[in-house]
Amino acid sequence: MKKMRVGILAGTGMVGQKYIQLLEDHPWFEVVYISASERSAGKKYSEAVKGRWHLSTDLPKNIAEINVSKMNEIAKCKECCDFVFSALGSAPAKEWEEKYAEAGIPVVSNASAHRHDKDVPMIVPEINSDHLKIIPIQQRNRNWKDGFIAVKPNCSLQSYLTPLFALHKKFKLKRAIITTMQAVSGAGYPGVSSYDLIDNVVPFIPGEEEKSEFEPRKILGDIVGNEIVNNNDFRISAHCNRVPVIDGHLATVSVDFEIKPSREEILKIWKEFKGISQEYNLPSAPKQPIIYREESDRPQPKLDRDIDKGMAVTVGRLREGNVFQYRFVGLSHNTVRGAAGGGILNAELLVKEGFIS
């Protein structure tokens, strides 16, 4: 099979670099186009990230030679790419993603800019791949031909939403109170100053709690008529904290369901849970999306974030609560499952389902 040619919008930042690292040797995709801000555009990629390549694997040689394009070289992108990943920040995503889509280029995005749009699917493949059906409606709404925008949710959700969803199908999620302890790579680069995080925790991340509370409503929503209608039958409350950890967002979860499951039911459901990524055996799909650790002190970011290439969610410490029915701890790798890896998995799903070709 000939590899599909892909572009990366904002390919020089933390998430862009992670895309490049994860796409090295990808069986389906090959990076041929990278755009970035004025500062980097016009340079070779290796020059553009000189002194700013943050990863422990070396910059792939073929990528090093790519000439970084300006954001507005959309025609060039259209010519050489089958689709693009967007690692843009929120403001530029608002400006550029629609322009790329309008030009006929599918945009698989990490950005928050379009997550509230009722005709833009926000996908976790194991949860709501059916939302992809909104894409033709989106194209009709916006008068786009081949292009469209599909997004992934915020990184902070990944450590608990899939485990909750697995149970929600049978027991109906009612309410959850969540505290996240989030890694610094989630803040981009340079992100949080080391002065603020040595011997410290910062109990606030701008915008993060709102995303944690809203986005699950949409992901667990339904397509009704021509739009995705949020699920307002449950409530989530989040406290988001920044901790001195490089990678891996940890969450403590207290949860009530409409019907109280037994401990055994929960563990069985988590163990047997599979989604469409596993059915399709997508290249980036974890074998087992939810891994339960029996040890009393797991999951831990350092020990569990890289499990199954960083694409699985690890849970542990399931126990009854004395306020809500259950408590547990969840963990996922924020720049893999929660960002670039999640975007790639979405793209694989879009290819498999025929939305990208």
Next chain:
Amino acid sequence: MKKMRVGILAGTGMVGQKYIQLLEDHPWFEVVYISASERSAGKKYSEAVKGRWHLSTDLPKNIAEINVSKMNEIAKCKECCDFVFSALGSAPAKEWEEKYAEAGIPVVSNASAHRHDKDVPMIVPEINSDHLKIIPIQQRNRNWKDGFIAVKPNCSLQSYLTPLFALHKKFKLKRAIITTMQAVSGAGYPGVSSYDLIDNVVPFIPGEEEKSEFEPRKILGDIVGNEIVNNNDFRISAHCNRVPVIDGHLATVSVDFEIKPSREEILKIWKEFKGISQEYNLPSAPKQPIIYREESDRPQPKLDRDIDKGMAVTVGRLREGNVFQYRFVGLSHNTVRGAAGGGILNAELLVKEGFIS
């Protein structure tokens, strides 16, 4: 005024050293007796802690010369001390605290051994100084003459229980879900391995959640007849985590009251809150027991733990929740307010109220 002479049981460990540091230049108390395990007993204190004095202030000279006693030199203690602080671990506390009390020595303890005893007061001076009335009953029950045991609660509570209590008086606490991010000094020395905590969070601390859930029931309970009866009208659920922070336990709190207060009421109550320590103007009492920070990202352990000599609780981020009525973040210094400083404040209260003389 002549200073009272005090002993420290287990004076060589992390908490014992903190007692010694905080009692240097104390206006009422002077350390004259230190006991420790066999390994240290018989040595001069400076020898006993050689290579293990962990604090950034130097070992006080007069303390350095004290000969460390064996735990069983109770008669010697009785002779020279007006009372003792116990920094014993749970198991030795069970063994030794009663023996000291039986010998007529008041024991002001940090240990968990007697926290469940219905005739032992577990005191936070600003909350339940009235529980001291159980002491004569304890002495009668146990046939003790001058000795008794008074304890303080676990360090993990301090960052949220006083703020909750201040509101409870008027609005009745109904339920709270709490996640703590606790400093390593809380684990004693050597405590947690650096291998486990660099680039990591450990989402489990043995026994800590049980203490966080039970102890508030007793502290907010009442003396009925000859015992302290727990308050079972509210429920607390806790997730306790160890984070790479030296000092200062941080807690995210979600809470429901029987009557929902307004934001203004809460802030006013916190601001104006005073307890008996403030009324008596005890030497170790913070001027303002609860300090609210307006900044969006406070309290932080590194910035706020030392406020008012480490004896105040700092709160911040008060906001409505979308599951429970309110959310906030609390912080207290775990080895000061949460351990040695809290013990000293208890002793000051016991002196002022005439239980120690």
Next chain:
Amino acid sequence: MKKMRVGILAGTGMVGQKYIQLLEDHPWFEVVYISASERSAGKKYSEAVKGRWHLSTDLPKNIAEINVSKMNEIAKCKECCDFVFSALGSAPAKEWEEKYAEAGIPVVSNASAHRHDKDVPMIVPEINSDHLKIIPIQQRNRNWKDGFIAVKPNCSLQSYLTPLFALHKKFKLKRAIITTMQAVSGAGYPGVSSYDLIDNVVPFIPGEEEKSEFEPRKILGDIVGNEIVNNNDFRISAHCNRVPVIDGHLATVSVDFEIKPSREEILKIWKEFKGISQEYNLPSAPKQPIIYREESDRPQPKLDRDIDKGMAVTVGRLREGNVFQYRFVGLSHNTVRGAAGGGILNAELLVKEGFIS
């Protein structure tokens, strides 16, 4: 005594804030003027540092109300200030310090901009207060009337230069090889990304090794004719590293002297060493400028940086080397002794010696 009125150039950055913290309650100086870049100018100081006040003590109330001036409001500064501290970065220092001096304002600077100027004294009070004699020459050279520039050296030197100087007087420094492990506060704010420093050491700090190697030559130099002539009789070689420590620069030192001292001589000299700051009993002077710790594992940044208000240098581990004569470890607080505290001490000396009045 009426306090002298002082200004701070670049008063909103990391070093500027430290100046403000250290000058609160200073017996001789009172901050009345603060200048900063366009972004902050025109705002109240409390507004200008909102969300960027990094210190654990609160912003002093009187400072909070000061209106931040533009850099070019030199006339206003002249009117209200007896002298200024400059916490400017190197480039703006080059631009502005001379303008302030020309306007008749003494500038006590932390910046590197003028350290190479042969008529600008680079002062460590305990070492080379005699270099102040160059000031009248500087004023003549530059046709300045009351203004002048006096600078302090780079923060990385402080942990070893004073101990070396104390020995140099008798035994003549020949050569030294030094490795520094420097705290993140030395990089300003936001400085080093936490992503780069959790579980890591960065073995490079731009410009730092050059400063470490050059500046001691000037400090140990002599005034000959109308200029300070560097001392080129010894050589220093430095490796500078950034480590995950908040405050406190640590240095390992290997050193050869022309005449080999005995261990006892070294310890005696360090113990008895006093400088002019101690003779004058300057308000910010440490009682003992060099403190030797006998423990095998000291000095350590966390334990020793704050000794004597952060103004003393702590040394330890003196032992013979098997390449050079001796080895030892030195430590100093980089934002106190190495930056704002050192600047204040210089100003105190300048006042005492009559250069500022």
Next chain:
Amino acid sequence: MKKMRVGILAGTGMVGQKYIQLLEDHPWFEVVYISASERSAGKKYSEAVKGRWHLSTDLPKNIAEINVSKMNEIAKCKECCDFVFSALGSAPAKEWEEKYAEAGIPVVSNASAHRHDKDVPMIVPEINSDHLKIIPIQQRNRNWKDGFIAVKPNCSLQSYLTPLFALHKKFKLKRAIITTMQAVSGAGYPGVSSYDLIDNVVPFIPGEEEKSEFEPRKILGDIVGNEIVNNNDFRISAHCNRVPVIDGHLATVSVDFEIKPSREEILKIWKEFKGISQEYNLPSAPKQPIIYREESDRPQPKLDRDIDKGMAVTVGRLREGNVFQYRFVGLSHNTVRGAAGGGILNAELLVKEGFIS
């Protein structure tokens, strides 16, 4: 090829676990025997390390089932093993390694106990594989038949000794002054308390400087008659520090050679350097033993420790010194190249050279 069966002495500690992790899927070796102290002996391995398995990969299933033997079950070991790896501490190594060797079992050791023995080879395969010729002499000396002891040097050397040796062959090493910044995994488990290492550096590691200074003399020595004679023609002086890094020892090196090489010569020699591990293409050998990074701020532990499975040494920042001829920075993975990986490479060499069969 049938795999050789190997034992691990002290298989439950930090280094023992690393052996087990690295030997999973080893093409030549299979772990069949594990011994440990009384506390663990008699248990299944999975039980023995319960709550103490520190690695992010799971315990291999076949290893989990192994019954841990007592140290004195030497006969059992002899029966089932072709040779053993010793991860013993220094004191038990002194006691047990000779007993295993006497029983006819080759012992490939990480311990320091026999490093000073003149008939025990201390091997870095790329440097001194010729020292293996001492083994028959050792066996004759000690009246051992098939058993022998071969050791590897201390982990702190690996980051600089191979780069120095590569140059030494042509330019003769004269003297070097080295400062190491060593990771916590080098201290075993639990090793250094997190209380001592958050926001801190400890400038002392017991015994480490002596090893750093002595061991290179033996490794660069020659077999003369019946013993290894140390090379005393050069001198090394070391400062060893513990830094808050999980894995990877970093060293700053200042060095003089008898003949001063040019920068180009050094870089060429490092680039082209190969040892016997590369000639034999041993399974654990790095492709390129010395990797030079051009970036101004490398090597860094977090980014470079895992290069080539953690078996290569990374160097950078080569520049002239102004005391010695050259300066550079070196890095190696202390528990891989510096411990278990180095031991495995030694065993592979011993097999290839026919000493183990």
